[in-house]
Amino acid sequence: MRLQGKTAIVTGGASGFGAGIVRKFAAEGAKVLVADLNMALAEEIAGEVDGVAVKTDVASNDSVVALAETAASVLGSIDILVNNAGITHLPKPMQEVTEEEFDKVLAVNCKSVYLTARHFVPAMCEAGKGAILNVASTAGLSPRPRLNWYNASKGWMITATKTMAVELAPSGVRVNAICPVAGETPLLTSFMGEDTPEIRQKFLSTIPIGRFSTPEDMGNAACFLCSDEASMVTGVAMEVDGGRCI
Secondary structure, eight states: OTTTTOEEEEETTTSHHHHHHHHHHHHTTOEEEEEESOHHHHHHHHHHTTOEEEEOOTTOHHHHHHHHHHHHHHHSSOOEEEEOOOOOOOSOOGGGSOHHHHHHHHIIIIIHHHHHHHHHHHHHHHHTOEEEEEEOOGGGTSOOTTOHHHHHHHHHHHHHHHHHHHHHGGGTEEEEEEEEOOBSSTTHHHHHSSOOHHHHHHHHTTOTTOSOBOHHHHHHHHHHHHSGGGTTOOSOEEEESTTTTO
């Protein structure tokens, strides 16, 4: 029960890595708020862990304001914030990604971190404690071709994590990131372009451990980084990738 008595928000928590993090946090004693655009799935996961579901568009200031207000009324102070919500564009040459696709990737993957910082960091600093976890990607460390702007958004998130960590450390707030390799999540097909045995094998051949990452893998890493066991850890971008970035 490493998170006993703590409160947590997980954006994009209704599926994929986010759902794995929600389940792990709840199993370790946290009260979890699941923030997601898919309210039906969010309510399903929240019901499973005796949590709370809130429909949230992380790229919208008004929506994040509403999330912060709901979280304050339902959970009180927030101990843990996980910025997990993310999207990608389909694999294609960088110059063929449309402006609309680019804007959406940057809004969901980058602007969301800025918005949650605006509306959750002040209370954490006032309390003198808190843990923020940004779910980045191996794409931000060892980019693949044809996912250029997605790669760039995750590189942005890693740099944001490090500068947030330096700025917030004196206030008692830790900020870390995890960098998953591709996993069995709703985004996998988008990364691959199409889901065929041949393409899956091509992806797996780049992962020394020989398997995709799982939501449970991310939940375990997230739990450590957001727990008091990691009280001396801030500003890291932990590779949870089976050796992919070596």
